[in-house]
Amino acid sequence: MTPHAIKVACSNCNMRELCMPVGLSEPELQRIDDLIGTRRKVKRNETLFRNGEKFSSLYAIRTGFFKTCMATEDGRDQVTGFQMAGEIMGLDGIVNDFHSCDAVALEDAEVCVMPFDKIEELSREVTSLQHHVHKIMSREIVREHGVMLLLGSMRAEERLAAFLLNLVQRLHARGFSQSELILRMTREEIGSYLGLKLETVSRTFSKFVEEGTVEVKQRHVRILDTAALQQLVNNQQACH
Amino acid sequence: MTPHAIKVACSNCNMRELCMPVGLSEPELQRIDDLIGTRRKVKRNETLFRNGEKFSSLYAIRTGFFKTCMATEDGRDQVTGFQMAGEIMGLDGIVNDFHSCDAVALEDAEVCVMPFDKIEELSREVTSLQHHVHKIMSREIVREHGVMLLLGSMRAEERLAAFLLNLVQRLHARGFSQSELILRMTREEIGSYLGLKLETVSRTFSKFVEEGTVEVKQRHVRILDTAALQQLVNNQQACH
DNA sequence: CGCCGCATTGACGTTCGTCAAGTCTAGTGG
DNA sequence: CCACTAGACTTGACGAACGTCAATGCGGCG
Numbered sequence: 014m015t016p017h018a019i020k021v022a023c024s025n026c027n028m029r030e031l032c033m034p035v036g037l038s039e040p041e042l043q044r045i046d047d048l049i050g051t052r053r054k055v056k057r058n059e060t061l062f063r064n065g066e067k068f069s070s071l072y073a074i075r076t077g078f079f080k081t082c083m084a085t086e087d088g089r090d091q092v093t094g095f096q097m098a099g100e101i102m103g104l105d106g107i108v109n110d111f112h113s114c115d116a117v118a119l120e121d122a123e124v125c126v127m128p129f130d131k132i133e134e135l136s137r138e139v140t141s142l143q144h145h146v147h148k149i150m151s152r153e154i155v156r157e158h159g160v161m162l163l164l165g166s167m168r169a170e171e172r173l174a175a176f177l178l179n180l181v182q183r184l185h186a187r188g189f190s191q192s193e194l195i196l197r198m199t200r201e202e203i204g205s206y207l208g209l210k211l212e213t214v215s216r217t218f219s220k221f222v223e224e225g226t227v228e229v230k231q232r233h234v235r236i237l238d239t240a241a242l243q244q245l246v247n248n249q250q251a252c253h
Numbered sequence: 254m255t256p257h258a259i260k261v262a263c264s265n266c267n268m269r270e271l272c273m274p275v276g277l278s279e280p281e282l283q284r285i286d287d288l289i290g291t292r293r294k295v296k297r298n299e300t301l302f303r304n305g306e307k308f309s310s311l312y313a314i315r316t317g318f319f320k321t322c323m324a325t326e327d328g329r330d331q332v333t334g335f336q337m338a339g340e341i342m343g344l345d346g347i348v349n350d351f352h353s354c355d356a357v358a359l360e361d362a363e364v365c366v367m368p369f370d371k372i373e374e375l376s377r378e379v380t381s382l383q384h385h386v387h388k389i390m391s392r393e394i395v396r397e398h399g400v401m402l403l404l405g406s407m408r409a410e411e412r413l414a415a416f417l418l419n420l421v422q423r424l425h426a427r428g429f430s431q432s433e434l435i436l437r438m439t440r441e442e443i444g445s446y447l448g449l450k451l452e453t454v455s456r457t458f459s460k461f462v463e464e465g466t467v468e469v470k471q472r473h474v475r476i477l478d479t480a481a482l483q484q485l486v487n488n489q490q491a492c493h
Numbered sequence: 494c495g496c497c498g499c500a501t502t503g504a505c506g507t508t509c510g511t512c513a514a515g516t517c518t519a520g521t522g523g
Numbered sequence: 524c525c526a527c528t529a530g531a532c533t534t535g536a537c538g539a540a541c542g543t544c545a546a547t548g549c550g551g552c553g
């Protein structure tokens with residue numbers, strides 16, 4: 014909750030290949046550094062922002078892992094996404110000047126706070142930043158299209174396969190293994206994201222293990238047969 | 254398919270209160286007029302753009318009704334949204350410079366073609382346009398969060414109720430009735446959007462009719478008890 | 494008038510949710 | 524060091540919701 018007044022620079026951040034400054038030239042990078050007002054540490058289970066809070070900034074994840082979720086009036090919540098280092102959060106707040114979901118750290122994390130008025134100001138001058146901001150928002154729209162496809166037309170196995178492949182692919186882009194990963198979220202959170210109950214998630218994991226597709230030991234997952242998972246995601250009609 | 258070289262102006266469009274120029278001042282409105290290169294007519298069942306096509310423009314709907322859908326590799330497609338007059342299409346294309354979904358007219362339509370490079374150029378100069386573009390993209394992200402919630406945690410009745418209320422609310426903002434609407438899409442398309450099969454959509458309509466909540470005659474729907482539908486959307490836990 | 498696409502309805506099957514019991518693990522305190 | 528506990532996870536039995544398949548109805552259009 015306490016903003017840290019540590020001045021930092023994108024230009025020497027090790028996430029710069031994956032984060033806000035993607036595709037910017039060296040001089041542009043220098044200007045982007047002004048964007049980041051402060052960094053902020055968020056402990057596990059703490060929220061970065063909440064539904065209803067005033068929107069003022071976007072957040073770039075430096076370290077750690079987040080979930081975003083919408084709370085329904087009746088107390089349940091739907092996880093709308095999982096975010097890792099280099100990804101941007103807070104885009105939901107722009108429309109109404111209020112956040113419409115919660116961002117919760119699933120492990121101790123640190124984010125760069127980017128005041129949105131500064132982003133708009135700077136992207137009026139730096140064309141490539143402007144375009145990059147548009148791309149980030151468009152990417153989120155396309156990602157959500159994918160989730161809609163998943164929720165609207167896939168069966169449990171297909172959903173979990175798509176989820177695992179997506180996670181491991183994003184982790185791989187960050188230098189982690191292509192086949193091993195540690196889940197930062199509970200079965201219930203996975204289920205919420207995938208539109209399934211936690212028991213179904215658990216059973217589906219067990220089924221993958223039986224079939225020799227993955228090894229699962231609590232939150233540690235090793236993918237043994239990527240092709241089999243990929244097959245599930247593509248060949249949705251196999252059930253006929 | 255044939256672009257019409259009709260020069261038109263936002264400043265005297267009757268959709269200007271709902272479309273691109275929302276919240277712009279009179280002099281700003283003048284400048285926005287330059288945005289619209291051409292208009293384009295799209296006949297029923299024709300596509301405005303397709304998955305894989307090069308992205309160059311956003312489209313504002315002047316008249317008519319569209320669906321956007323993603324085709325899966327195995328031939329099925331998932332409807333990701335329905336769009337009506339004043340709404341913007343094509344945002345999915347910005348990330349990769351290629352469209353990632355199809356836009357299909359469900360009735361004869363006309364759209365304003367807005368070259369995206371012009372939008373970026375102009376929004377570097379007109380601050381309020383810049384902010385408006387950001388809002389439009391953020392609104393789409395929030396809308397999709399809502400769909401994810403619907404697909405991930407609602408039952409068939411709740412989904413259809415939310416769908417009808419959303420449609421009628423948007424139509425009402427355009428001067429149509431609060432209680433009557435004509436569906437421009439088939440049961441199958443509704444089902445695809447809501448993650449249900451067409452038979453389930455049909456049965457759910459029939460159930461609403463039995464309960465006296467709506468009247469349905471083919472594609473003509475009259476909502477008799479808005480509160481009952483609203484109740485369904487909110488009180489998801491009623492099944493306990 | 495007859496055809497075709499869309500919609501409705503019924504019977505049946507599958508998938509997933511629900512409820513409940515039981516297991517595993519990490520963290521705590523004696 | 525080990526017993527204890529709480530939270531997360533697994534597994535089974537059962538039922539509800541929705542999908543599937545198939546027959547039938549309806550309405551618009553050539």
